[in-house]
Amino acid sequence: MSERVVPEEGRRRRRPTKQGTVLSERLIVxxxxxxxxxxxxxxxTVRxxxxxxxxxxxxxxxxxxxTDDLLLAVADELIGRTLRRFRPTGAWRADLRTLGLMMHADYQAHPQAALLTCARVTGRAYEIQAVETILGILRGAGFPDAEAVRVYHVFVDQTLSFAAxxxxxxxxxAGAREAEEGAWRGTYARLPAQSHPHIAATAPVLVAEMGRSGYPAALEMVLAAAQxxxxxxxxxxxPPPGARAAVPGRGPG
Structure with missing residues (x-):
């Protein structure tokens, strides 16, 4: 594609396509x-x-x-699919947990698109709404502005990193994925305690844990740290060193 985008008011195609549909931004995305x-x-590709x-x-x-403009629209649509389902409860930690798990799940439903979009900043409507929503949850919980932004940054980057x-x-x-999963059972679970005592001692838990995403546990760690x-x-x-403790009912001095 090239720099030939048509202004908003002139975008709608008036005649149906060969398949009988009318083009729209949503249909293309x-x-x-x-x-x-x-x-x-x-x-x-446009073709x-x-x-x-x-x-x-x-x-x-x-x-x-x-095509990059279209890719940003795809990225924003993935965010929108989460936001259209999200219903805040007012409990900040529960709301961030729900939002994070929903974001992660929506990216996992579209892994190829996730690989292309997780690192992008769209500057579009849904992303802006997401930033506003998360900051609102944190500021509403009582986080000072600097802390709210810091927690927002960690929360979003962690979610997108695990999503990618x-x-x-x-x-x-499929074959490569099965081989990777099998390596935990076929290699790590069989290492002898004499040479690898820590792996051998934790092997059953290690095999089970590494077979699933670490995101839910990592999310809980971030939420606990934020709490x-x-x-x-x-x-x-x-009080700072050397400061006198206040006496109830008395002023300074």
Whole structure:
């Protein structure tokens, strides 16, 4: 694609495509997401999209400047799929847990797209809504602004990092994925205690643990750390060395 995007008011195609559908940004994004899932990054070409939509490839320029612009729209749609289902309860820790697990699950449902989008900043409507939502949860819980931003940063980066890592595993060919899973049972679980005492002692737990994503446990660790930090900023610290303790009912001096 090139820098020929049509202004918003002129985008809608007035005639149906060969397949009888009217093009829209949402239809193109959904089609791109499906093609990425089926064929990987190579699917994101105007020729393949046009063929799948039954439209002339040039019609896509009405909606997106280039394939990277379309990829950012795909990234924003993945965020939107989480936000459209999320229902906050007002309990900050539960809400962040729910939101994180939903985000991770939505990326795992589209591993090929996750690999292409987890590191991107879209600057689009759903991403902006997500930033506002998470910061609102944290500020509403009582985190000072600097702490709210710091926790937001860690929470989002952790979620996206695990989403990309787990997506990379899901995107492996079936044989390679089975070989990786089998290595824990076939190699690590059989190491002798004489040479590898710690692996041998924990082998059953290790095999079970490494067969699933570490994200839920990592999320709980971050939430626990955030809870502790919130308690610290809410509680006054000890008086500085040399300071006199206040006497109830008396002023200074």
């Amino acid at each position: 959904d089609t791109a997401l499906r093609l990425i899932g089926e064929h990987g990054a190579g699917a994101l 393949r999209l046009g063929a799948s939509l039954g439209a002339d490839p040039s019609a896509l320029y009405r909606y997106f400047r280039d 890592l787990d997506a990379a595993t899901l995107a492996l060919p 502790a930090r919130l308690g610290a900023v809410r509680s006054p610290g000890p």
